[in-house]
Amino acid sequence: DSGVTQTPKHLITATGQRVTLRCSPRSGDLSVYWYQQSLDQGLQFLIQYYNGEERAKGNILERFSAQQFPDLHSELNLSSLELGDSALYFCASSVARGGGVSGGYTFGSGTRLTVV
Amino acid sequence: AQSVTQLGSHVSVSEGALVLLRCNYSSSVPPYLFWYVQYPNQGLQLLLKYTTGATLVKGINGFEAEFKKSETSFHLTKPSAHMSDAAEYFCAASPAGGTSYGKLTFGQGTILTVHP
Numbered sequence: 001d002s003g004v005t006q007t008p009k010h011l012i013t014a015t016g017q018r019v020t021l022r023c024s025p026r027s028g029d030l031s032v033y034w035y036q037q038s039l040d041q042g043l044q045f046l047i048q049y050y051n052g053e054e055r056a057k058g059n060i061l062e063r064f065s066a067q068q069f070p071d072l073h074s075e076l077n078l079s080s081l082e083l084g085d086s087a088l089y090f091c092a093s094s095v096a097r098g099g100g101v102s103g104g105y106t107f108g109s110g111t112r113l114t115v116v
Numbered sequence: 117a118q119s120v121t122q123l124g125s126h127v128s129v130s131e132g133a134l135v136l137l138r139c140n141y142s143s144s145v146p147p148y149l150f151w152y153v154q155y156p157n158q159g160l161q162l163l164l165k166y167t168t169g170a171t172l173v174k175g176i177n178g179f180e181a182e183f184k185k186s187e188t189s190f191h192l193t194k195p196s197a198h199m200s201d202a203a204e205y206f207c208a209a210s211p212a213g214g215t216s217y218g219k220l221t222f223g224q225g226t227i228l229t230v231h232p
Contacts, residue, residue: 033219042225043225045221056219
């Protein structure tokens with residue numbers, strides 16, 4: 001157990017639907033990162049939050065949004081789902097002050113999303 | 117923009133043989149560098165990292181990597197492969213500062229197969 005908790009582990013939904021993925025960071029970590037892993041795109045950075053504020057944005061679609069709550073857990077919302085959104089979505093957290101990553105990330109075990 | 121290239125999407129070695137996984141980065145300034153391992157159906161686990169200081173870094177499970185600025189490389193090695201090393205390995209880089217501070221850019225991954 002890495003200390004980063006992601007729920008649900010698996011999610012199957014239909015095209016056009018909306019889903020919410022949840023992440024609880026490791027205790028004491030202020031930064032949360034979301035990544036998408038697919039066979040064709042590899043690991044793609046989506047977005048980072050640090051202590052409740054958006055810190056960096058990557059290749060995140062407009063149909064996707066995220067937020068970090070006061071208790072530091074984060075949610076990734078995916079809407080108007082398409083077949084191509086099927087992927088493994090990882091959350092990671094880090095302890096570094098200022099949102100940096102010098103200590104490396106701790107990854108959760110991911111949510112496997114299948115859009116049918 | 118920063119990029120990470122892993123040479124060889126598949127590497128196969130015999131048990132007891134040297135493991136060498138290659139990684140090159142493209143960055144205007146030396147970034148922080150990481151190697152992660154991913155076992156099937158699991159999240160990514162940090163093997164080792166380079167931030168500053170000694171260019172030869174040792175990680176878990178007997179792995180080590182050497183940062184060579186002149187070659188913009190951060191190759192991962194292990195003197196003697198074990199069957200349990202079979203997994204996918206990712207090299208990653210993060211800016212040491214600036215507006216992308218905290219964002220990891222991953223290589224495409226190298227699948228390591230270990231033969232008896």
